[in-house]
Amino acid sequence: MIYDCLIIGGGLAGLTCGIRCASNGLHTAIISGGMNSLHFSSGSIDIAGYNTKGEIIKKPFDYLKTMIKENSAHPYAKTGIPGVRESLNFITGKFMEEGINLNHNNDMNHFHVTTLGTLKPTFLSQESVFNTDVADIANSHNKIAILNFKGFRDYYPEQTAANLKKNSMFKDKEIILGDISLPYYLNTEKNLHEFRSIDLARIFETERYLPRIAEEIKKASGGASIVSLPAFIGIRNYKTIRSKLQEMTGKFIYEIPSLPPSILGLRLDNALKNSFINLGGEYIAGERVVSGSIKNNQVEFVTTRNSGNIPVQSKFYVLTTGSFFSGGLAAGFDNISEPLFGLKVKGENKRSKWYNSNFFDRKSHPFLGFGVETDSKFNPVSGSGKTIKNLFCAGSVLSGYNPVSEGSGGGVAVSTAFKCAERIIKEIKND
Ligand SMILES: Cc1cc2nc3c(=O)[nH]c(=O)nc-3n(C[C@H](O)[C@H](O)[C@H](O)COP(=O)(O)OP(=O)(O)OC[C@H]3O[C@@H](n4cnc5c(N)ncnc54)[C@H](O)[C@@H]3O)c2cc1C
Secondary structure: OEEEEEEEOOOHHHHHHHHHHHHOOOOEEEEEOOOOHHHHOOOOEOOOOEOOOOOEOOOHHHHHHHHHHHOOOOHHHHHOHHHHHHHHHHHHHHHHHOOOOEEOEOOEOEEEEOOOOOEEEEOEEEOOEOOOOHHHHHHHOOEEEEEEEOOOOOOOHHHHHHHHHHOOOOOOOEEEEEEEOOHHHHHOOOOHHHOOHHHHHHHHHOOOOHHHHHHHHHHHOOOOOEEEEEOOOOOOOHHHHHHHHHHHHOOEEEEEOOOOOOHHHHHHHHHHHHHHHHOOOEEEEOOOEEEEEEEOOEEEEEEEOOOOOOOEEEEEEEEOOOOHHHOOOEEOOOOEEOOOOOOOEEOOOOHHHOOOOOOOOOOOOHHHHOEEOEOOOOOEEOOOOOEOOOEEEOHHHEOOOOHHHHOOHHHHHHHHHHHHHHHHHHHHHHO
16 A cells, blocks of 8 residues: 555644645555654644744744744745744644634733743643733732642642742732642542542543532632642543633633643644544554665655564655654764654764753753754755655754744644645645
């Protein structure tokens, strides 16, 4: 069997590309080796959060012009600004079909509260996150409550509160900290510390304990009408759960991301996978591509861990294997490589230049900008210096941008993947 499009890697980029190809009737498969960055993310999609001086960007679409002017190798220079807009409209539409509303703040960035209690600019957030203008909400309430679940070790409300207090918006607010007990605990022999966000989210999903949880929230929040909980109030039915809890408590309830696994990210991942599969896409999970064969500047086939020597073939291939974090790029002692096709990589070989000595440096670390080099159509260059026409690259495997210092990870993943799909669809239709 020969696919129209075979996507290697099933993160935000791979799924966006797959959905666009499958919705255009292409016979599309995604081979995905495991968890992706969404499982570790805030579940918000950043487009451009900071300029090169580290200042916060208010209107990201206006700023993209500057970004492209300052860095013509940036992936956004290849997608074009209308391409970024179109891709985000496409993906928010797909999320909406799957029941997730991703909101922006009148085309402006908004702040969301991170697990550490810092405020991070982002463009699209789930409605259960503190995603309207934080300043408005903070201004109109003198008291906020930050609650945790008894025994839950992956969230530290004291730290959230201490960092919020450092922010001018919150410095005069009364912050109430409290623990609530999940009634399910009464029926289990497990140690409370064993529960991770995913276990707690599953308990919430049952909706059985909501009235008692609502009572606990009312008791613990000390009269505050704004209450945060760590983000695990359900995976699929979190909207219903949140509105029921708000109704039962009479309080505004929002979620703060906790340590991984990120339920906010998992919701996005599940929604995209459903969308892809419902469109007829083939999602091959838990499988890894181990090699790719290139002949006459074309990918001939790939092999996978489980297929042994049996080649998997497609007319077009898309590499969305992510950065170092997901195995899309590999670091040797003094060299950087792309492990599947041996593609040309842009980076620095001298290890001492990969990172900044200050871990939290606002400029982030140079290695985050390393990645595969492509032409303006996202076709990469092989080790022998030739462009590979039936292979496209998208997402964080790309070079030319730094997702952390720019706050651009999600936007680059979605827009580059969307563009690759557009090119493949065009080529298949012209064939
Ligand atoms: C910890 C973390 C948190 C982040 N948080 C945010 C955030 O909150 N907001 C934001 O906008 N951006 C965030 N980002 C930036 C992130 O890079 C992008 O948002 C985006 O999710 C990247 O998607 P991707 O599909 O390119 O790569 P990934 O999500 O990394 O997915 C790559 C996939 O490819 C698979 N894979 C790798 N090699 C193979 C192989 N050989 N065969 C088969 N499969 C393979 C991996 O298993 C993985 O599933 C975060 C990044 C990280 C690392």
